[in-house]
Amino acid sequence: MSDRPDDARKPVPWTEWDTPRERWLMTEQDAYSWPRSMLLEVLARVLFPTVLVFSVYLLLAGHNNAGGGFSGGLVAALAFVLRYVAGGSAELSMMVRVRPPVVIGTGLAIAVLTALAPVLLGDPVLASAVWKLHLPVLGELKITSNLLLDLGVYLLIIGVVVDLLRTIGAGTEVGGPGVDDEELEEERG
């Protein structure tokens, strides 16, 4: 999952092509704020990609079935929540490569630009277009410009929730950056 910066420069000997580049699960030394559950950790790892794919399905299917950018984004975000609940903030920091505020901004930018784009073509703001494509194997494919707006919503929701994990989640852990533990002990008496 990790791209080491020096990978491109240093040729990997062919005997080591199959060597995993990082541990699949965290080692015992890795820090936890709460007791580990091996079962939950493995389950979260296994489910994570599947849930993400499902969230993309929801995003794309939203036009005709239940789903949409909001639901899709929430499902994808819950995948991150699951990883965080299983592994704590060390796990979170390992899997989140892009800063959540960037994701939020990208989502909002995509949505706003999608809203403004029709103006360039002389249509009112937020006008939508539908394109139909005939693909050789898949058959007819319908693409609407609204999908981009939905994509913006999808990204924004993921960003908001991961940011929530970063702040309310990791930020309020014991020893986390957002809470004064001594103060808390005093409050508890």
Place this chain on the structure above:
Amino acid sequence: MLVAILAHFAVAAVVPLIARRYGRAAFVVGALAPAATLVYALFRGGEAVSGAPPLETLAWAPVIGLEFTARLDELSLLLILLISGIGAVVLVYYSRYAKPGDHRTAARDSALLVTFAGAMLGLVLADDVISLYLFWELTTVCSFLLVGGDGVAKRLRTSATQALLVTTLGGLAMLLGLILLGTAAGTMRISEILAAPPSGGIVTAALMLVLLGALTKSAQVPFHPWLPSAMVAPTPVSAYLHAAAMVKAGVYLVARFSPAFADHPAWWIPIVVCGLWTMLLGGFRALRQYDLKTLLAYGTISQLGFLMVMLGSGTWMSALAAGTLILAHGLFKSALFLTVGIIDKRAGTRDIRELSGLGRQWRVLTTLATFALLSMAGLPPLLGFIGKEVALEALFEGGTVDRVVGVGVAVGSVLTVVYSLRFLRGAFGTKPDMAPSAPVPCGRIMTGMVAVPSLAGLALAIVPDVIEPIEAGYADRYGSDPGYHLALWHGITPALMISVGIVVAGVLVHRYAGVQRLGGHIPAPLRAQSWYGRSIDGLEALARGVTGRIQVGSLPVYLGVILTTLVVVPGAGLVAGDVGFGELRLFDNWLQVPITLLVLIAAGTSLLARRRLTAVLLAGVVGYGIGAWFVVDGGADLALAQFLVETLTLVVFVFVIRRFPPRFSEDKAYVHGRWVKAAIAGTAGTFVAVLAVLYSGYTEGMPEASRQYIERAEDETGATNVVNAIIVDFRAFDTIGEITVLAVAATGGASLILARSRRRGGSGERPATGGSGAADDTAGEAPEVRS
């Protein structure tokens, strides 16, 4: 004309780039915009005074009748001569005045000054009240930024804030007044309002509000203290904003509306009273100043008061005087400010107690400044003299009120002569008990820029025919031409005799009365500056008090207030009205029964929960139960969203409550308070349920909007899922609004939580465990390799 305004803003956008590279040369580039505008305005001057002023219109929001209209008439032309002429002079001057290496300041000030010139241009050209207001506030903002400078020194910030607060107060009042005026007249076009002035009680209120804007902007008593405070700005900025251009905006506004409302007592009485008071107070305060720039600032206040008096008098002659004085004042005051800039920059101080012998060193500059001072004091052969002659003529030929005002103006003029002499002697004189300042060059370009306005005041006085069409054209709006012409010599007239008397009195006061002892002292309780401080303190105390009472910081109290309001306000309507329940069914689907029971039990049990986690989980059950209702009713999208949001809410709740004690407090008061909360929540819930049932009893079938959504979803959005079509198409604007709120809330939440750690510093940022806290620092980088 609209192009000229736009050109200013375009130049303002470019000059910072030039300044970043070439430093203060950017000011010269910036000067091109006002210089070109001046040439253009002179080129079209003939049309402006012809009686059919050129007009340009740009549709802004045609649906509600908003448009930008630029109209170049005599008054606009007169102001453009000042704005663009002095603007170009000041910008060129600033290119030598600025520190050579300071590219940042050059970038900021050049861009702001050019923007300001554009805003002033728009202000005097605008022919509809809304764009007038926009440009008006734009000048305020530019002034705030220019006075504030880099904002490092506290004095800069306080002065800038005071200028902003006072002028914005007036600006907002003016906006209200202009809208009232526009509504009463049925048009937003100023020329149309003036052509057929409305009347009535609303118009009186509107005029007073507009006046508040004009009086604050032009630093009239009691709003004047912001102007001397604003003298912390760089001298070229003061020369332009606080002498020639911005403070003239209030005068311009009065000049613009006076032809139609000069007879209205709510208009002319405040103008004349405040103006006269300002003229006397400004002159009086100027007598005591040692700082040349502050002396000029009080002089400006005094002169602005004079201008207001002349505009408020509202006769042909007084309008002619006001027009001439606006021009004269702009010329001599900018020349004097620029002179002070040179003195401050080259001699190192502008305190008259430390200056000596500059007049002998800088003969050219002294001559130029003397011309300006003579113009200020109203001596021939300068434009200020011509203006003052007309003013005295106008006042002493009029009725009793005019004569009384005339005496006041004469006293004010004596003070003007005195502080002019104080300036001349203080800045350039050789003091017997002081060694002359060390000789330094005064700078050719800067002196040249002083020469332009100073000599213009001389040249225009010798050939006043050049400006007479403009002044007379404006004065013609007040009545017919009595056959007076601008000239240096009208023969031996009463006005000339009074002028001589004023000068003699001024010289005598300066010579014998002892300026130090005479004046400028105002008892502390009467000082307007302390009143300003007191009102700001009062405002802050009020805000603190209100906030402290409303924002008590208790979530249960907030929720309680919201829920009680929810029940009481619509509940009162329900009780008063005649409502029935319609036809009621117990349930539509038998599955609803167990789900409802589950939700009710969970809600009831949560009251009895002793542990926080239990309560949260029970609340979760309620949420999932509602999701189940949606499933039963066939709302798959709603159910999906409900389940997901509920899950996320639960997770967030758990995050938060892990920092709380596991059990609720066993405290007596807390336990009793719980039943009050339960009662409020129960009432609100029941109320909403009853309301929903009542409402559903009154609707028949599907509303029109829903029907249309379903009909059009497939054709117009290509979606068969109507919910999604509504979210991303029909109501997509709402969606964008909502996600913006989400983005803001997430950013705000992150700042609130993470800011605590920054304030505390160190201790919690990077715990030794290496786990938490890493997320916000290294999330964007490749994680550390584990081995």
